[in-house]
Amino acid sequence: MEIKEKESVVVRFSGDSGDGMQLAGNIFSTVSATVGNSISTFPDYPADIRAPQGSLTGVSGFQVHIGAGQVFTPGDQCDVLVAMNAAALKTQYKFAKSDAAIIIDTDSFGPKDLEKAQFKTEDYLGEMGIDPDRVIACPLTTMVKDCLADSGMDVKSMLKCRNMFALGLVCWLFDRDLDIAFNFLKEKFAKKPGIAEANIKVIQAGYDYGHNTHSSVANVYRIETKNKVPGRYMDITGNKATAYGFIAAAEKAGLKLYLGSYPITPATDVLHELSKHKSLGVTTVQCEDEISGCASALGASFAGALAVTSTSGPGICLKSEAMNLAVIMELPLVVLDVQRGGPATGLPTKSEQTDLLQALFGRNGESPMPVIAAASPTDCFDAAYAACKMALEHMTPVILMTDAFVANGSGAFKLPNLAEYPAINPPYVLEELKGTWTPYMRAENGTRYWAVPGRQGFEHILGGLEKDDKTGAISTNPENHDLMTRKRQAKIDAIPVPDLEVLGDKDDAELLIVGFGGTFGHLHAAMDEMRAQGKKVAMAHFKFINPLPKNTAEVLKKYPKVVVAEQNMGQLAGWLRMKVDGFVPAQFNQVKGQPFVVAELVENFTQLLNK
Amino acid sequence: MAYTQNDFKKGQPRWCPGCGDHFFLASLHKAMAEIGVDPWNTAVISGIGCSSRLPHYMATYGMNTIHGRAAAIATGAKVANPNLTVWQVSGDGDGLAIGGNHFIHANRRNINLNMILLNNRIYGLTKGQYSPTSPRGFVSKSSPYGTVEDPFRPAELCFGARGHFFARAVATDAPGTIEVLKAAYEHKGASVCEILQNCVIFNNGTHDAVYDKAGRAKNAIYLKHGEKMLFGENNEYGIVQDGFGVKAVKLGEDGYTEADVLIHDAKCEDNTLQLKLAEMEWPVALGVIRDVVAPTYDDCVTAQIEEVKAQKKYHNFAELLETNDIWEVK
Numbered sequence: 050m051e052i053k054e055k056e057s058v059v060v061r062f063s064g065d066s067g068d069g070m071q072l073a074g075n076i077f078s079t080v081s082a083t084v085g086n087s088i089s090t091f092p093d094y095p096a097d098i099r100a101p102q103g104s105l106t107g108v109s110g111f112q113v114h115i116g117a118g119q120v121f122t123p124g125d126q127c128d129v130l131v132a133m134n135a136a137a138l139k140t141q142y143k144f145a146k147s148d149a150a151i152i153i154d155t156d157s158f159g160p161k162d163l164e165k166a167q168f169k170t171e172d173y174l175g176e177m178g179i180d181p182d183r184v185i186a187c188p189l190t191t192m193v194k195d196c197l198a199d200s201g202m203d204v205k206s207m208l209k210c211r212n213m214f215a216l217g218l219v220c221w222l223f224d225r226d227l228d229i230a231f232n233f234l235k236e237k238f239a240k241k242p243g244i245a246e247a248n249i250k251v252i253q254a255g256y257d258y259g260h261n262t263h264s265s266v267a268n269v270y271r272i273e274t275k276n277k278v279p280g281r282y283m284d285i286t287g288n289k290a291t292a293y294g295f296i297a298a299a300e301k302a303g304l305k306l307y308l309g310s311y312p313i314t315p316a317t318d319v320l321h322e323l324s325k326h327k328s329l330g331v332t333t334v335q336c337e338d339e340i341s342g343c344a345s346a347l348g349a350s351f352a353g354a355l356a357v358t359s360t361s362g363p364g365i366c367l368k369s370e371a372m373n374l375a376v377i378m379e380l381p382l383v384v385l386d387v388q389r390g391g392p393a394t395g396l397p398t399k400s401e402q403t404d405l406l407q408a409l410f411g412r413n414g415e416s417p418m419p420v421i422a423a424a425s426p427t428d429c430f431d432a433a434y435a436a437c438k439m440a441l442e443h444m445t446p447v448i449l450m451t452d453a454f455v456a457n458g459s460g461a462f463k464l465p466n467l468a469e470y471p472a473i474n475p476p477y478v479l480e481e482l483k484g485t486w487t488p489y490m491r492a493e494n495g496t497r498y499w500a501v502p503g504r505q506g507f508e509h510i511l512g513g514l515e516k517d518d519k520t521g522a523i524s525t526n527p528e529n530h531d532l533m534t535r536k537r538q539a540k541i542d543a544i545p546v547p548d549l550e551v552l553g554d555k556d557d558a559e560l561l562i563v564g565f566g567g568t569f570g571h572l573h574a575a576m577d578e579m580r581a582q583g584k585k586v587a588m589a590h591f592k593f594i595n596p597l598p599k600n601t602a603e604v605l606k607k608y609p610k611v612v613v614a615e616q617n618m619g620q621l622a623g624w625l626r627m628k629v630d631g632f633v634p635a636q637f638n639q640v641k642g643q644p645f646v647v648a649e650l651v652e653n654f655t656q657l658l659n660k
Numbered sequence: 661m662a663y664t665q666n667d668f669k670k671g672q673p674r675w676c677p678g679c680g681d682h683f684f685l686a687s688l689h690k691a692m693a694e695i696g697v698d699p700w701n702t703a704v705i706s707g708i709g710c711s712s713r714l715p716h717y718m719a720t721y722g723m724n725t726i727h728g729r730a731a732a733i734a735t736g737a738k739v740a741n742p743n744l745t746v747w748q749v750s751g752d753g754d755g756l757a758i759g760g761n762h763f764i765h766a767n768r769r770n771i772n773l774n775m776i777l778l779n780n781r782i783y784g785l786t787k788g789q790y791s792p793t794s795p796r797g798f799v800s801k802s803s804p805y806g807t808v809e810d811p812f813r814p815a816e817l818c819f820g821a822r823g824h825f826f827a828r829a830v831a832t833d834a835p836g837t838i839e840v841l842k843a844a845y846e847h848k849g850a851s852v853c854e855i856l857q858n859c860v861i862f863n864n865g866t867h868d869a870v871y872d873k874a875g876r877a878k879n880a881i882y883l884k885h886g887e888k889m890l891f892g893e894n895n896e897y898g899i900v901q902d903g904f905g906v907k908a909v910k911l912g913e914d915g916y917t918e919a920d921v922l923i924h925d926a927k928c929e930d931n932t933l934q935l936k937l938a939e940m941e942w943p944v945a946l947g948v949i950r951d952v953v954a955p956t957y958d959d960c961v962t963a964q965i966e967e968v969k970a971q972k973k974y975h976n977f978a979e980l981l982e983t984n985d986i987w988e989v990k
Contacts, residue, residue, distance in 0.1 A: 085987075233985065279988075279989055281987070282988070282989060283984040283986050284984075285984075293980070296980065297977050305740060327965045327972075328965075328968045328972035328975055329974070329976065329977070330965055332739060332740065334739055337764075340729065340761075340762075341732035341762055344736065345735045346736055347725075347733055347736065348705070348732070348734055348735060348736030348737035349736035349740030350740075351736075352703070352740045352741035353741055354740040354741070356740070371729060371733075374725060374729075378723075466978075467978065502702075502721040502741065504700060508699050508700050508719055508721050508722075510715050510718075510722035510723065510724060512715075512716075512723060512725060522671075
């Protein structure tokens with residue numbers, strides 16, 4: 050047996066959507082993170098609601114990148130591919146490196162399986178051009194049945210444990226401590242100890258099978274842990290981190306958290322997560338539609354809560370009317386847009402960055418709103434916290450953008466200490482203003498005050514009609530409308546955001562890579578690779594998009610070449626060109642619904658450098 | 661604290677002279693004074709339309725929002741802040757056309773809102789198009805040859821959405837209006853008050869049969885829970901059961917006597933007969949038609965939070981973090 054020391058390894062679990070690949074992938078990620086590896090994950094769900102078993106469209110994948118040092122992406126291609134059936138091998142092999150180890154369940158490659166997967170012959174490996182020496186072929190289903198023969202379980206229940214056999218095999222391949230997986234299962238199935246026991250038995254069987262049968266065939270990988278940041282960690286998905294950010298901000302601000310939402314892929318997990326935490330006083334209302342999700346949140350905001358509404362692009366279309374009302378009423382509101390492929394229903398389970406201009410401009414009238422985009426699954430926490438703080442302190446709706454990739458992916462999350470986070474101080478109307486206060490009276494930074502119902506002497510009306518700057522009464526005065534439009538704009542422009550940080554060769558880069566949101570990891574990995582090749586490259590990644598950081602123009606104009614890389618047709622590039630005089634960047638645009646591929650980025654950026 | 665109507669008045673209403681909104685607003689001021697909830701603990705939330713200007717004339721907290729969304733916005737305000745008394749004011753277009761979805765769901769969820777539906781069967785602010793309560797064949801600017809669609813009957817929609825409270829009053833009838841507004845406030849849950857009102861400009865006379873006192877004496881019946889359903893200038897008519905429905909009969913004719921007259925039961929959970937009453941064209945049923953106790957959404961949300969708080973061991977963010985699988989890197 051050869052033990053390969055590696056910096057990082059990518060594993061992809063794939064099978065039918067009923068095969069439990071997400072769970073197997075999750076457990077493996079947790080086991081790896083627990084020993085101190087860094088992880089980045091990417092679940093790749095099928096778009097079909099319930100595709101026929103064994104069909105090509107029903108394949109579900111889960112990819113995890115494990116690193117000794119920091120990993121920024123789930124990886125372009127995998128070193129180990131688990132294919133639980135013929136359809137999985139057919140569709141997922143393209144994600145495997147040319148020297149990848151491939152684990153298959155030969156029991157799922159019968160004539161019918163091959164037909165469903167559209168193989169023409171029985172020599173499926175030959176058809177795909179796969180070297181048999183790289184394949185760990187095992188009669189996995191048979192072995193699971195044998196392993197559980199004495200358990201008294203029916204065959205259907207036994208087959209549900211197939212994923213655990215594959216997990217056991219992978220754990221052997223990576224020399225993983227099974228006890229961590231066992232503990233995970235014992236907790237997950239605390240109420241069903243029989244199931245936990247069966248799963249544990251099957252993992253052990255998978256591990257032993259690898260150890261006994263294949264020790265001469267495959268490599269065993271060892272990922273050491275370095276650059277460890279001491280602390281306590283948990284695995285967290287982007288959606289869960291977003292929900293946690295909202296909870297943390299509400300607690301810091303001393304406000305009730307209200308979520309008005311309507312289920313929509315890929316944002317629904319935020320609704321699920323927040324709905325669990327009633328013991329923290331979180332109120333979630335699953336509304337009759339997207340409109341009501343946003344409108345009810347605005348009502349909650351008026352009534353004094355930290356109000357949030359969560360959705361994806363099609364939902365933003367419907368919420369834009371109520372978001373606009375929040376703009377003119379100048380009430381705090383956080384609108385979460387977990388971007389997916391569009392337009393219309395588009396690619397519901399896939400990831401894009403195509404809502405940026407909608408977030409910035411998708412409302413009638415002059416309707417400025419701050420826009421914040423999270424850079425990674427764990428960054429969703431800080432981004433959500435920042436969005437809440439900005440909304441509450443500046444009395445404005447804020448759009449928080451994530452995407453399907455960031456929302457479903459996960460990373461190791463160092464447990465935050467809320468005491469170290471900045472205070473949140475909404476501009477509550479001062480008691481001494483009683484008698485002279487009007488609704489659009491402003492503090493020095495241009496923010497109006499918040500008078501929450503229940504306070505005597507501050508009864509007032511807000512609404513969608515333009516109001517007089519001084520009295521707060523309805524006004525159609527042309528000078529006043531111009532003034533109010535400018536005041537609403539100036540208030541947003543004056544919101545302080547951190548400076549844009551330049552990473553890499555910040556002093557002498559020949560190329561600056563620019564991006565925003567969920568592409569951070571891929572762009573960073575591309576930069577790292579180019580710098581390892583001796584090229585002078587830097588990157589600047591936008592998290593705060595409106596208002597832009599103060600040093601934006603300075604950074605963008607400092608380097609000889611700039612490329613804006615984004616998963617749309619050039620929306621950030623367009624916004625920057627609008628805001629920075631004379632800025633004409635190169636562009637890298639891809640709208641495939643899939644994460645960037647680092648190798649493609651490196652190739653493209655290198656060509657750009659050599660031009 | 662004792663209030664007068666002046667404590668709830670603000671500004672100078674800008675509706676057309678003779679508009680039903682003026683009458684209703686005066687009754688709302690009086691009803692709120694009698695109810696006695698502080699203006700600062702009261703929110704009046706409207707959508708868009710002539711009648712949705714109403715919150716501007718209230719000395720309470722208020723929102724004049726966007727078209728159709730009043731019920732949704734009011735829902736969030738009430739659930740987030742159950743101590744607020746929330747009045748939601750919409751016209752027939754705002755409440756039943758563009759806001760129809762929010763109307764039915766606020767009723768279904770049974771949010772503790774007082775929902776006012778000012779029904780003049782016309783779009784006034786956009787200057788005279790038919791509304792979802794305009795009768796079939798109605799001629800308007802957008803239906804010059806008459807509409808070819810049936811109207812909603814608000815009570816039917818409310819009951820179809822499992823509403824627990826429905827009352828009706830005529831805008832010009834101050835005592836009748838104040839009575840239903842107070843009953844709506846007393847009822848815990850979504851309370852729909854349909855207010856029949858005239859639009860003097862675009863739909864003049866739409867409720868003529870019951871718009872003045874004399875008309876109501878002839879053509880309306882004031883329903884009172886537990887009382888016989890008699891009406892007419894001398895109580896000479898009564899409501900009796902007629903097969904699967906109800907009908908109005910003259911006592912002493914066709915062998916009907918007062919003993920045949922039904923006693924109104926607003927508290928009956930089964931809404932069958934209440935619906936029959938609400939849908940009568942003659943006489944027009946006024947007063948509280950349905951008033952049934954049921955758990956409210958906002959109370960249940962609060963109760964569930966308390967219940968889960970007692971069950972779960974984590975009550976702040978730091979404790980929430982500890983519920984996860986955590987590992988330590990040293």
